[in-house]
Structures are given as C-alpha cells and as structure tokens.
Amino acid sequence: MLKVGIVGGTGYTGVELLRLLAGHSQVQLHAITSRADAGSPVSQMFPSLRGHVNLNFTHPDEAHLEQCDMVFFATPNGIAMQQTRELLDAGVRVIDLAADFRIKDIAEWEKWYGMSHACPDLVAEAVYGLPEVNREKIKKARLIANPGCYPTAVQLGFLPLIEAGVIDTSSLIADSKSGVSGAGRKAEVHSLFSESADNFKAYGVAGHRHLPEIKQGLSVAANKAVGLTFVPHLTPLIRGIHATLYGKLTQNVDLQTLYEQRYANEVFVDVLPVGGMPETRSVRGSNTCRIAVHRPQGGDTVVVLSVIDNLVKGAAGQAVQNMNIMFGLPEAEGIDMIPLLP
Numbered sequence: 001m002l003k004v005g006i007v008g009g010t011g012y013t014g015v016e017l018l019r020l021l022a023g024h025s026q027v028q029l030h031a032i033t034s035r036a037d038a039g040s041p042v043s044q045m046f047p048s049l050r051g052h053v054n055l056n057f058t059h060p061d062e063a064h065l066e067q068c069d070m071v072f073f074a075t076p077n078g079i080a081m082q083q084t085r086e087l088l089d090a091g092v093r094v095i096d097l098a099a100d101f102r103i104k105d106i107a108e109w110e111k112w113y114g115m116s117h118a119c120p121d122l123v124a125e126a127v128y129g130l131p132e133v134n135r136e137k138i139k140k141a142r143l144i145a146n147p148g149c150y151p152t153a154v155q156l157g158f159l160p161l162i163e164a165g166v167i168d169t170s171s172l173i174a175d176s177k178s179g180v181s182g183a184g185r186k187a188e189v190h191s192l193f194s195e196s197a198d199n200f201k202a203y204g205v206a207g208h209r210h211l212p213e214i215k216q217g218l219s220v221a222a223n224k225a226v227g228l229t230f231v232p233h234l235t236p237l238i239r240g241i242h243a244t245l246y247g248k249l250t251q252n253v254d255l256q257t258l259y260e261q262r263y264a265n266e267v268f269v270d271v272l273p274v275g276g277m278p279e280t281r282s283v284r285g286s287n288t289c290r291i292a293v294h295r296p297q298g299g300d301t302v303v304v305l306s307v308i309d310n311l312v313k314g315a316a317g318q319a320v321q322n323m324n325i326m327f328g329l330p331e332a333e334g335i336d337m338i339p340l341l342p
Helices: 012-022 080-089 106-113 121-127 130-142 149-164 210-222 255-262 312-326
Strands: 002-007 027-033 070-073 093-096 143-145 174-178 228-234 241-250 269-271 291-294 302-308
Touching: 002 012, 012 027, 012 255, 012 312, 070 080, 070 312, 080 093, 080 121, 080 302, 093 312, 106 121, 130 149, 130 228, 130 302, 130 312, 143 312, 149 210, 149 241, 149 255, 149 291, 149 302, 149 312, 210 228, 255 269, 302 312
Parallel strands: 002 027, 002 070, 070 093, 093 143, 174 228, 269 291
Antiparallel strands: 174 241, 241 302, 291 302
C-alpha cells in the first residue's frame, strides 16, 4: 500500500483527489492538511466523503508528510515550491497540481505568476505529467508537474497534427471554455451563481497564465516555437472544458486515421468516429478526454474538438494517473470511472 498525503485538501481539486484516492485499492490516506480547518473531520466539510474518508484535517506542521511515499500538493501557486525539496530529500515523491514546476523558463514563470521562484533547480528536474507524451519519463520521476486543465485539453487536441508535421504551427488558435469550478473553491464575484448563471464570457484575452504552458508543450512537439492565440471563456457549468482548436493544414492527410493511430493505446483518450461532436457531459466525473477531428467543406482548415472534466483529467484524475505510472501500478487503477449522465 502507498502511504499518501495531500497538502491543501479543502479546495475542489483537493476533494476530487480525496474522492479518487479513497477508492484506490493501493492507497492508504495518511494526512490531509489545512491550517484553517485543522482538527475538524474531512467529512464535515465534504459530506460526500462520509464513510469513505475518516480522517481529520491536520495542521501542516503536524502531518509528518516525510513518512509518506507520495505527497500531492493541491495548493495555490507558490506553495509547493517552498516545501518540495525537504520532501524529496526524505525520499518522498511529489506531484504538484499547481503551476510551480510546469514552465521551464524561470523568467517566463516569474513574469506570469508574479513571484520569485524558490527552487529553480527543481524545475529543471520536474517531469511534465502529460502521460500521453512523457510516460517513460514519468516512470522514473521524483517530481511531477501536473498539467493545467486548459493545457491538457488543448495539447491532446493539437498533438497528432503537430507531431505528424501536417499543420502550420505559426498561427494556431485555441478557443476554450471552462466551467466555474476551474476558478477554485473561493469567494469571488465572477463565480457567484447570480454572476455566472445564464451568462457566457471571454476572459484573459490579452494573456492567460496557461498560455506559456501550452506553447511550451506544443513547441516541444514541433521542435520549434509555435504561434498560438488562446482565448478562454467562462461558461455556466460546474465541471467541464471544451476546447475548439483551429489550424491550417499543410498536407493532405487522413485526419481520422491520424488521430485513431496516435491514441490507439491511450486508455484515457477517446477519438470519436467521423462527424463526432464530443460534449462536456460525456466526460463529467471521468478521466477521459474525448476528441473529434473535422475538416469543414474539405478545405485546408482543420477543427479539433477536445473535451475533458477539468477536475479529473484536467487535475486530480491526471495526478492519480501519474502516481500509478510512477509506482508501476495499472495506469487506470482508481480512475477508471464511467462518466456521470445526466
């Protein structure tokens, strides 16, 4: 059994991790930390976990995380980088679900996140945890930078085209929509029910923190810098991301075959049949990314539709997938859930 700790268990990503890990046959939950809620039962805050998670929240100073095999950070940006070195030195493996280790260019990270990085040497070591790209590196890693939700949907959508060299990478477009849970479990005006219900709006058009992460991943696949316009939108959903991706083809290619072959052995990527239209509700509560590829009117524009649950494949589910790979467990263990419908 793996002894697992979670730092920051009171947010949406934290509770999603708890839901998945509580049902994982190879996991023993050791500690869930919270400064504000230390001593109170986890099931008091999250009644859905009653009977499944019987721990109390623990103050970080009393959690003895060095006794764990694996520690997940489900914390705001800037927290994991303060504590990761000590855990790694104790032989603990770490998965950070925030952005502290995702961007390799430290100056670029500091520009977008507005703080100095505490351990830039560990950024160089960290493996970007997109299993469909870095599975072999993940197997050997001590430290995983779990991808963001938008970057997961966008990269999985574009990768087959870029890897095959059949798309103009100078002017890619990602038009992406997210549910309100992507903003986290905190009180902000834009995520109030009366603000987000019956409404649809773009945000971060001038620049979003996930832009450099997406460009980094796509540039690695292309072996050169890519040009990307990324526009996120807030939708009146709780869960879900829908990324509509556009590009210009440079070669005549069988797109359906390209995608089916690229993801043939990926248990959590589902390429829909020709003409498919993936819906966010078709992946709700699951670790699956569903993709469809289109070529409108047979022209040179390719349109890729990519949907995920932002809290599962876009966060906690992908983190558990990475843990499974790191410890040589079946990759789908604990996360092979059928989506919720309706």
